[in-house]
Amino acid sequence: MSNTNFAIIDLETTGLSIQRHHRIIEIGVVIANSKGEIIQEWETLINPERELDGSEIHGLTNADLFNAPTFKMIAGELKELLAGNILVAHNLSFDATFLANEFDRINYQTPIGPMTGLCTMKLAPQFFKNSSRSLAACCENIKYQIGNAHAALDDAKAAASLLKHYLHSSPDLLDDWSELVNDFKKFQWKELDKLPHQLVTRSTKREHQSGHFLQRLAIRAPRTNLYPEANSYLEVLDRALIDQNLSFHETEELIEVANSIGFSREEAHLLHQDYLRGLVKIALEDGVISADERMHLAGVAKCLNISQAEYDAALLQDAHQDSVQIQSFKLSVGDTVVFTGEDEEFDRDSLTYQGKSLGLKITGSVSKKTTLVVAEDPDSLSGKARKARELSIPIVDYKTYFELLNRLN
The missing domain is CATH 3.40.50.10190 (BRCT domain)
Incomplete structure (x- = not known):
């Protein structure tokens, strides 16, 4: 089987059960040759289109996955990585079950199943004496340091290192699995369209989220009159800042609106100052800004990247000074x-x-x-x-x- 290649996979998921509709949120794939040497790496985050659980384990948040492709989008590219290669995973029954379920959801047939591949966890007792079969414990036996545990690509590379050790320690290892290997390699994978998408990884996502969202707008001198176009931006801003916090999807919407009406970074900042002055005017309606109102205003200023000097100037404005009109959100009986x-x-x-x-x-x-x-x-x-x-x-x-x-x- 000298021409055999392996597709070593690892998944991160929203939970442990497909019966409870848990989904894949990250896939890492390593392609290795017959000697276990890595020849290709591939990874992406996946938008599961459902609530996210287990952040304390995998370290991912809803914001990380918000703009990630869905499984359907990457399925065509993933299929090409898997077709003709022997599937390998550490705890294959778990990963294969989730992967098969995702393909089933898009009505695409594969040979993937809990027993159709090699499991580096189940093979571990043949090579290691210690009782623990966890990925970390197995890797300790071969002095392999996992880069970022519970990150799919790093875990897939760790499983690949175990497979390489197994192959070198037992050159005839695959002879016991020849029927499985041959069946998997012979399976005729049907064509699967490649849908437009952009892969999103942990590193690219962190870079995308770093810094204030204004930094992602174009730099250009502001116009003399920003209105009435500004009203659509301010409407989104008013809705987003109900909780004095800008979530990831809210910043994405603000950037989209700003770009659609051609606002520059400087123009958006001017609008933010107008918005803060409008909030101050509301707070001054009773003649005084209370401690709670000050806390609210300070939270908004922080979200909008307004400097201390600009914030202080807004607080000192005349109550009758013209400012942007804001409809402060309130819940009412019947809502x-x-x-x-x-x-x-x-x-x-x-x-x-x-x-x-x-x-x-x-x-x-x-x-x-x-x-x-x-x-x-x-x-x-x-x-x-x-x-x-x-x-x-x-x-x-x-x-x-x-x-x-x-x-x-």
Whole structure:
């Protein structure tokens, strides 16, 4: 089997069970030759189109996955990496089950299954005496240091190093698996269209998210009059800053709107100052800016990259000075609220009862009549959150929701 190549894979997922509709969020693939030498590496994050769990394990957030391709988008490229190669994974039954399920979801047949490949974890007792078969423990036996544990490509490279050790230690290893190898290599993979997409990795995502979002706008001298085009930008800004925080999807929307109307970095910054002055004017309606209002204004200024000097100047403005008109968001009796995702601190039935007792309408689906969507993470990838963004409905976390309840009209 000197012409045999291996596709060593590792996955990160939203959870442990496809029965609970958990999905893949990261794929790492290493192609190795018959000697176990790496000849190609490939990786991408995946948008699972559902709530994300397990961040404490894999270290990924909803923001990391927000602009990542879906599995359907990368399936054609992935298929070419796998076709004709022997599938390998550390805990193959887990990875293969998830991978097969993703292909099944797009109605594409593969030979992938929990027993159709080599499992470096199950093979470990043949080569190592220690009882633990974890990837880290096995790699310690061969003095291999995993770069970033629970990052798919790094774990796939670690499994590849184990496979290389096995092949060198037992040159006849594949003879026991000849039938499986031959069946996998003979499978006729059907054509699968390559859809337009851009691979997103942990490193490229971190670079994309670094710095304030204004840095991603063009530099150009501001125009003498920014209105009325500015109103559409300010409308998004007003909706996004209900919680004095800009989530990733909100910054992406602001950049999209700014680019669509040709706003430069300088023009957007001027609008941010106008917006802050508008908030100050609202706060001054009763003649004084309270401590809570100051905290709110300071939070907004930080989000908008407004300097201390600009912030101080806004606070000193005349209450009658012209400023941008802002419709401060408030919840009112009769408004419709939708909850999405689970939160360990809050019971959904209790939240529903509380909301209804205060006069809100609590529904299970998002529509044009929805006033607010509440999520554990405003960057939620759930279907309800996606629908809310399509309809320009605000999404806030539970802390902000309770603050809005305290000011319910």
